[in-house]
Amino acid sequence: MHRAIFLQGTLRLIIRPDGPILIKAGESGSGDPTLPDMQFVRTKRSVPDGSGAMSSQGAIYLPGPSLKGVVRAHCERICRTLDGEDLQERKLQRRRMLDEAAGISIPDQRVPLADNPLGEGRRYKGLEDMDYSSGRAIEAIGDEIARHPDRTAVVYRRSSFVSQMFGHTALAGRVRFADAYGQNVVTEERNGVAIDRVYGSVAVGPFNYETVVAGEFPTRIDFKNVTLAQLGLLGLALRDLAEGRIALGFGKSRGLGRVTATFESLEIHYPVCELDGAVLQMLDGSVRLPAGHFGGLGAFGGDAYRAYDLPAHDTVLLPEGVSLTPEEPFGVWLRAIGGEHVRAFWKACMPAWKREIGLSDTQG
Numbered sequence: 001m002h003r004a005i006f007l008q009g010t011l012r013l014i015i016r017p018d019g020p021i022l023i024k025a026g027e028s029g030s031g032d033p034t035l036p037d038m039q040f041v042r043t044k045r046s047v048p049d050g051s052g053a054m055s056s057q058g059a060i061y062l063p064g065p066s067l068k069g070v071v072r073a074h075c076e077r078i079c080r081t082l083d084g085e086d087l088q089e090r091k092l093q094r095r096r097m098l099d100e101a102a103g104i105s106i107p108d109q110r111v112p113l114a115d116n117p118l119g120e121g122r123r124y125k126g127l128e129d130m131d132y133s134s135g136r137a138i139e140a141i142g143d144e145i146a147r148h149p150d151r152t153a154v155v156y157r158r159s160s161f162v163s164q165m166f167g168h169t170a171l172a173g174r175v176r177f178a179d180a181y182g183q184n185v186v187t188e189e190r191n192g193v194a195i196d197r198v199y200g201s202v203a204v205g206p207f208n209y210e211t212v213v214a215g216e217f218p219t220r221i222d223f224k225n226v227t228l229a230q231l232g233l234l235g236l237a238l239r240d241l242a243e244g245r246i247a248l249g250f251g252k253s254r255g256l257g258r259v260t261a262t263f264e265s266l267e268i269h270y271p272v273c274e275l276d277g278a279v280l281q282m283l284d285g286s287v288r289l290p291a292g293h294f295g296g297l298g299a300f301g302g303d304a305y306r307a308y309d310l311p312a313h314d315t316v317l318l319p320e321g322v323s324l325t326p327e328e329p330f331g332v333w334l335r336a337i338g339g340e341h342v343r344a345f346w347k348a349c350m351p352a353w354k355r356e357i358g359l360s361d362t363q364g
Contacts (some may be wrong), residue, residue, distance in 0.1 A: 001278055006300040008224035009268035009334075011342070013238070015062065015219065016178055018258040020190065020211035023066055023249040038209035038250070045181060059185030060185050062217050066248065071177070072166045074237040074246050079113035079357075087358045088112060091309075095157050098307055102150045106141050113161040113357070115168070134159040135169035141182035142170070155306035161356070165230045174226055175234065188213050192254075195213050211256065218264075228296035228314050235346030238263075263342035268294070268334040275326045280335040283330060289315050294324065294334055296352065316351055319344040 015186040025041040088110040095108055116135050138155050157169050167173025191208050223234075238261070240246050247257030263336045272283055280295065281288040286302060289295050297305075298314030303340045318324065319333075320342040325333050337347045 004225075005271055006225055006297055007268055007295075008264065008352075009222070009271065011116040011221045011223075011238075011266045012264040013219060013221070013261050014065075014264060015241075015259050015261045017214060018260045019214050019242050019257050020188070020209045020213050021259060022209055022251060022256055024209075032333045035171050036210040040051060040210045040340050043137040043179070060187070060212060060215075062180040062219070062248070064179045064183075066220065067180065068166070068175070068177040070236070070246055070248055071237050071241065075116035075162050075165070078233065078236055079160075081351055083112070083113045084358070090358065094309055098132050098309060099154075099176070102148075102307060104145070104148065104150070104154065106144050106154075108158070109115035109137075110283050111137075111158055111160055114244075115160045115163055124182070134163040134171070138168075138170040138326075141209075150307050153305075153309075157309040161230075161233075161323075163225065164233070174224050174230055176222045177219045180217035182212070183218065185215035186213050187211065192239065200247075216339060225297045226300050227311055228316060228349045228352035228359075229311065231296065232346065232349035232356075235349060236353075238250065238345065239343070260346040263339045265338070266336040266342045269327075270300075270332040270334070270362060272330075273300075273330055273332045274330055275324060278324075280324060280332060292318050293316055294322075311352065311355065313355075314352060320349040322348075 001336055017283055022038065025039045040060050041063060042058045042060055045061075054344055066209075082266065092108060095111075099106070099108060110132075111134070112132055116131055117133065117189045125212045131242050138158060146156050148154065156164060159168060163171065165173065165175050186208055189208050191206055221234075221238075223231075226234075237246075238240050241259070241260040242263065243260055244260050248259055249257045251257065266296075270280065273280055274283055275281075276288075278291045280286055280293065282300065287300055289299060292313045296311075296314040298310035298312060301308065301310050316336075319336075319341070321338075323333065327333055351360065
């Protein structure tokens with residue numbers, strides 16, 4: 001499925017500190033006594049020097065892996081909150097039907113919406129176990145499916161919902177987070193100590209650390225071949241980031257790490273589609289969406305990708321302010337410009353997310 005591209009998109013946003021934040025460069029100091037013991041992570045970046053030439057300067061930034069880890073962890077929290085045995089059992093029965101159709105006789109098990117990162121991948125026994133890890137579970141049956149023509153589909157449908165988006169050791173992720181380079185950054189130095197929990201005295205310190213208290217961090221999130229339910233879950237996590245419910249970096253329990261975010265734009269490109277009036281359709285005419293609708297991966301995968309257990313009804317109505325425009329010589333763009341329209345797009349994906357977690361009568 002990764003070898004074909006049915007849709008690919010980019011969300012652009014700006015992250016701003018809502019108080020001091022610190023993403024540490026490392027545990028050890030630099031050896032320079034004039035610098036804080038804990039420094040904000042920096043990288044070299046080429047910028048104009050005023051004469052038209054480019055010079056390399058140190059820049060404070062938010063690493064893409066740090067942002068991805070925070071957003072993924074919050075997606076997992078949301079999924080664990082809404083998961084249930086009935087939902088897992090329904091999905092298990094669908095996977096068994098697909099296994100039978102493909103001639104696969106490997107024993108299956110319940111797969112939660114979100115993995116336990118420390119799980120061993122043993123047979124899932126219910127919510128009280130919470131020991132399922134997609135990567136380790138796939139590794140345990142790797143030899144049995146290695147030569148099967150539907151191996152990739154088996155790996156995908158036996159991965160947790162969150163791992164289908166962000167990946168694991170046997171499956172590549174489909175959401176990528178870019179580094180966010182700081183603009184107009186203001187830093188300050190703070191002092192602290194570590195308290196001994198037994199005696200109440202100073203265990204380590206005093207030490208000082210560098211925090212960012214103001215500035216902007218523009219960044220982008222790229223994705224491809226995702227379903228509308230996956231976009232809906234990503235939107236829920238990013239909504240909480242934008243509203244300051246998710247903290248970043250060091251010292252979250254000490255009041256550090258609070259941020260806000262504003263959405264600049266969201267664009268989705270359908271490279272193998274065209275517009276027939278208000279109808280989005282594949283170039284070969286094999287798939288036609290209802291007029292005024294847009295779709296996720298499940299709408300375009302067709303029978304060739306049905307083994308992945310994609311939702312069959314993966315279309316929703318375009319929200320107001322979000323448009324489909326053709327691209328020459330072929331292709332279609334979906335664009336939501338500005339925070340209000342981006343949020344309207346996330347809201348439009350919510351029916352697909354509700355179907356995914358069993359809160360709607362219509363199952364894809």
